[in-house]
Structures are given as C-alpha cells and as structure tokens.
Amino acid sequence: MKDLGFILASWLATLGSIGVLAALTIRRARELSRQVPDDAKPWV
Amino acid sequence: MSIYTATAAVPGAAARTGTRTTRVIGVLALVTTAFVVVSAFFLTPADSVQGDSVRIMYAHVPTAWVAYLAFITTAVASGFSLARRHRTLGFDRVAGASGEVGVLFMAMTLLTGSLWGRLTWGTFWQWDPRLTTTLFLFITYVGYLAVRRIDTDPRQRARRSAVIALLAVLEIPLVHFSVVLWRSLHQEASVLSPDGDVRLDDLMLFTLFAGVAAFTLIFAWLVIHRQRLTALADIRQTVGLDAAIALRRSETSGVVK
Amino acid sequence: MDLSPREVPDAPRAQRRWLPIAFAVFAGVAGLAIIGVFLTSSIDYFCNVDEVGVREGCNDDERVRVQGSVDEGSLQLQAGTTSFVMSFNGASLPVVYDGEPGGVFQECIPVVAHGRVVNGTLMATRIEVKHSNEYEAENADRIEESESAACS
Numbered sequence: 318m319k320d321l322g323f324i325l326a327s328w329l330a331t332l333g334s335i336g337v338l339a340a341l342t343i344r345r346a347r348e349l350s351r352q353v354p355d356d357a358k359p360w361v
Numbered sequence: 362m363s364i365y366t367a368t369a370a371v372p373g374a375a376a377r378t379g380t381r382t383t384r385v386i387g388v389l390a391l392v393t394t395a396f397v398v399v400s401a402f403f404l405t406p407a408d409s410v411q412g413d414s415v416r417i418m419y420a421h422v423p424t425a426w427v428a429y430l431a432f433i434t435t436a437v438a439s440g441f442s443l444a445r446r447h448r449t450l451g452f453d454r455v456a457g458a459s460g461e462v463g464v465l466f467m468a469m470t471l472l473t474g475s476l477w478g479r480l481t482w483g484t485f486w487q488w489d490p491r492l493t494t495t496l497f498l499f500i501t502y503v504g505y506l507a508v509r510r511i512d513t514d515p516r517q518r519a520r521r522s523a524v525i526a527l528l529a530v531l532e533i534p535l536v537h538f539s540v541v542l543w544r545s546l547h548q549e550a551s552v553l554s555p556d557g558d559v560r561l562d563d564l565m566l567f568t569l570f571a572g573v574a575a576f577t578l579i580f581a582w583l584v585i586h587r588q589r590l591t592a593l594a595d596i597r598q599t600v601g602l603d604a605a606i607a608l609r610r611s612e613t614s615g616v617v618k
Numbered sequence: 619m620d621l622s623p624r625e626v627p628d629a630p631r632a633q634r635r636w637l638p639i640a641f642a643v644f645a646g647v648a649g650l651a652i653i654g655v656f657l658t659s660s661i662d663y664f665c666n667v668d669e670v671g672v673r674e675g676c677n678d679d680e681r682v683r684v685q686g687s688v689d690e691g692s693l694q695l696q697a698g699t700t701s702f703v704m705s706f707n708g709a710s711l712p713v714v715y716d717g718e719p720g721g722v723f724q725e726c727i728p729v730v731a732h733g734r735v736v737n738g739t740l741m742a743t744r745i746e747v748k749h750s751n752e753y754e755a756e757n758a759d760r761i762e763e764s765e766s767a768a769c770s
Contacts, residue, residue, distance in 0.1 A: 318402075319412055319413045319414075320413055320414050320480050321413070323477075323480055324402075324416045324417055326476055327420050327421070327472070327476050328401075328420055330469060330473070331420045331424060331469045331472075331473060332394070332398075334465060334468070334469060335465070335469075335583075338462075338583060339579075339582070339583065342378075342583065342586045342587055342590065343586070345590055346377060346378035346379075346586060346589065346590055346593070347376040347377065349590060349593035349594060349597060350374060350375060350376045350377055350378060350593060351370040351371065351374050351376045352370055352371060352374070352593075352597050353371060353374060353593050353596050353597055353600070354374055355373070355374055355375050357596045357600075358375070358592075358593070360379075360380050360589060361375045361377075406755035406756055406757075407755070408756060409755065409756050409757060410722055410724075410727070410749060410750075411749060412722070412756065414722075415753060418753070479720070480721065480722075481721050481722050481747060481749050482721045482746045482747050482748070482749070483719055483720030483721030483723065483745065483747055484720070484721075484744075484746055487663075487746065489663045490663060493652060496652060497649055497652045497653065500645050500648045500649050500652065501645065501649060503641065503645050504641070504642050504644075504646060504649065506641075507638045507641030507642040507644075507645060508638070508642050509638075510637075510638035510641070511638045511642070512638075543662065543663065544662050544663045544685070545663055546663055546664075546730060546746055548749055548751040549751045550751065551751040551752070551753060560750075560752040560753060561752075562753060562754055562755050565753050565755075
C-alpha cells in the first residue's frame with residue numbers, strides 16, 4: 318500500500334488519542350468515585 | 362464527627378461512572394470502529410486520483426463532523442444551562458464534557474487533514490480559508506476550556522462559559538461554508554454539498570457513514586463519563602467545603618473529637 | 619485538641635490558577651492573529667488564470683497564487699525543472715517550477731501555483747494540487763474517463 322506511513326500515522330493518532338482520553342477518564346472516574354458517597358451519584 | 366477531605370476515600374463507595382447503558386454504548390463503539398478500520402484499510406478501493414491516501418478520509422471526515430456535533434451539543438447544553446441556571450448544573454457539565462471531546466476530535470481533524478494534505482496537495486499546511494477558519498474554531502474552544510478551568514464557583518463557571526459557547530458555535534457555518542464562500546485549496550463538500558449531490562462510490566460512502574456512527578458512539582460514551590467526572594469533582598469540592606466549615610465551627614465551640 | 623497544621627488538600631491548585639488564565643489570553647491573542655493576519659490574506663486564496671493582470675489583487679507585477687488546470691501534453695520534467703501550461707476559462711499561462719511538485723500532481727488536474735509572472739511565464743516557487751470532491755474506485759476505465767472529462 319502506497320503512503321502507508323502517513324495513513325497509519327493518521328489512524329494511530331486518532332484512535333490512540335481517543336484511547337488515551339478514555340483511559341484517563343476511567344482512571345480519574347475510579348479515583349473520584351471512591352471519594353464521593355453513592356447517594357450523591359445519580360447513576361449508581 | 363466524620364469528615365472526608367478531598368483526598369479521602371468513602372468506605373463502600375462505588376468506584377465507577379459507568380452504567381449498563383454506557384457499557385452497551387462502549388461495546389457498540391468498539392465493534393463499529395473495528396469495522397471502519399477493516400473497511401478503510403482492506404475493503405474500500407483506492408481512489409482513482411488520490412490512490413491509497415483516500416483511506417485517511419475515513420478518519421478525517423468523521424472526526425470533523427463529530428467535532429461539529431460536539432460543539433453544537435455544547436451550545437445547546439449551554440443554552441439550557443443559562444435558561445435553567447438556578448436549578449441544575451447538569452447542562453453545564455454536559456456542555457463542558459462535550460467541549461473537551463470536541464477539542465480532541467478537532468485536533469485530530471487538523472492533524473489527519475495535514476497528513477492527507479501532504480499526500481494530495483503536496484503541503485502539510487496552507488493559510489487557505491477552510492484551514493484558517495478550522496484552526497480558529499479549534500483555538501476558540503481551547504479558550505473555552507481554559508475559561509472553564511479558571512478557579513471559580515461552579516455556577517459562575519456555568520454562566521461565563523455558556524455565553525462563550527453560544528457565541529463560538531456561530532463559527533461552525535463559517536468553517537463549513539468557507540469553501541463555498543471563498544476560493545479555497547480545500548475541496549468542496551463531497552456529501553453535504555450545496556447542490557445535494559453525493560460524489561463518493563457506494564462502499565466509500567458506507568464506510569464514511571460507519572465512521573461517523575463509530576465516532577458519534579465514542580463521543581457519547583466520553584461525554585457521559587466526563588460529565589459525571591465533573592459532577593464528582595463539583596460534589597467533592599462542595600462536600601469538602603461543607604466539611605471544612607463544620608470543622609471550623611466545631612473548633613470555635615471546642616467540640617472537636 | 620490537635621494543634622498540628624491542618625492539611626490543605628487543594629493547595630497546589632491555587633498555585634496553578636494563572637495557567638488557565640494564560641491559556642485563555644493565548645487563545646484570544648491567537649484567534650485575533652488568525653483573523654487579522656491569515657484569514658484576511660486567505661479569503662481569496664488564489665486568482666484564476668484568466669484574472670491575472672485583469673482583476674484587482676491579481677497584478678502580474680506582484681507575487682500571485684494562480685489556479686488553473688494542467689494542460690494535457692504540456693507537462694515536461696527536465697533537469698529537475700517542471701514546466702507546464704495551466705489554463706482556466708479559455709486563458710492559458712506557462713509555468714516553470716524549479717523542482718518536482720508533490721501531492722497527486724499530474725496533467726488535467728487543477729493546481730495552485732505561487733510565484734511571479736516574468737515575461738508572460740509564471741516562475742513558481744510552490745505548486746499545490748487542488749483535488750476535486752469526487753471519489754471513485756481506482757479503475758483503468760474510470761481514470762481514462764475522468765482524465766478525458768477534465769481535459770476536454
């Protein structure tokens with residue numbers, strides 16, 4: 318496949334950055350959730 | 362007296378912001394994204410003029426559309442937030458979370474567009490109307506997020522950022538129609554063109570729409586989780602403040618245990 | 619009573635208070651710069667070939683960005699120099715570029731050439747390809763069709 322480096326870079330950057338944001342979100346969610354009682358979380 | 366500070370854990374508290382709905386959205390997002398990647402790399406044909414570089418389109422265009430969607434969501438939620446500001450901060454949190462995700466998607470639009478531009482135009486960047494207005498939109502929302510981070514109480518944050526969001530969203534038509542209004546190096550729209558014609562082969566178009574669906578699901582998943590994060594941070598701040606006031610009161614009355 | 623200093627969990631946050639303000643100021647200044655400097659000069663990103671020396675802002679004694687299609691059979695690559703004729707709306711302009719244009723440069727494709735007109739020839743310092751908004755599967759028949767359509 319021609320220009321594979323550019324194509325892969327585009328996809329890896331896109332999916333990688335989304336993955337990093339999702340991972341950071343989950344980590345922070347776990348951290349903060351432990352510090353707040355369940356009765357203050359409407360989703361629990 | 363029981364006090365939990367900003368860093369202390371509450372015994373038995375559930376350590377999550379997810380629900381069954383978000384898990385379903387997450388799984389759907391993963392499956393759809395996997396299909397888009399397979400289709401973009403292995404199923405769709407190379408373009409007659411651009412060759413394989415067209416495979417960047419299936420990441421570039423959906424990120425742009427979902428960034429627009431995110432900024433419009435921010436504006437709508439901000440509108441509700443202003444209208445109902447005495448009742449809830451929920452809309453403000455959705456607005457902020459959507460803005461964050463939108464900025465990420467817009468950054469990816471700029472990056473993938475730049476790489477694609479190098480392959481087709483022969484240059485990473487030019488100050489043409491589409492690229493310039495897109496960068497302006499991106500910087501506006503970086504500013505919006507910066508304003509949200511300025512230390513203040515949540516209600517003031519909501520009011521201030523809602524006004525910015527309602528003004529910033531007006532840039533989106535400018536960006537979208539910049540290729541029609543002015544002479545641009547960037548191509549005109551292939552799908553949402555003013556004449557309504559769609560200029561893509563069937564499988565290319567299907568993969569493009571699958572990409573939009575996948576990134577929209579990812580957007581929904583991220584916004585739900587991130588607005589809950591903001592809610593947790595706000596609750597923690599409020600509870601921490603309440604606890605500090607209670608502690609100070611108990612100190613003055615000499616009943617600290 | 620415990621008189622030890624009270625822990626202030628969010629103390630580092632106060633020290634970083636200037637950071638978002640600095641970001642907001644940066645965004646404001648950058649936004650104004652984009653509008654004031656770049657958008658103003660990019661609104662008419664190029665002149666068409668038939669406007670060179672005719673339309674205001676497309677003077678042939680200044681640096682211009684000219685848009686037109688590469689004429690079929692005009693493209694020559696010799697000793698690292700690319701020359702071709704670009705046309706638009708019945709007008710033509712010879713172009714000489716010191717180098718090989720990047721992107722999907724080829725005959726019958728619209729391009730934007732940056733440079734100065736000297737003795738009726740555009741001495742280009744940059745060539746950009748302005749591809750269309752049509753996407754079709756790579757297929758020999760279709761390439762012939764699209765090329766003949768673009769060059770006809």
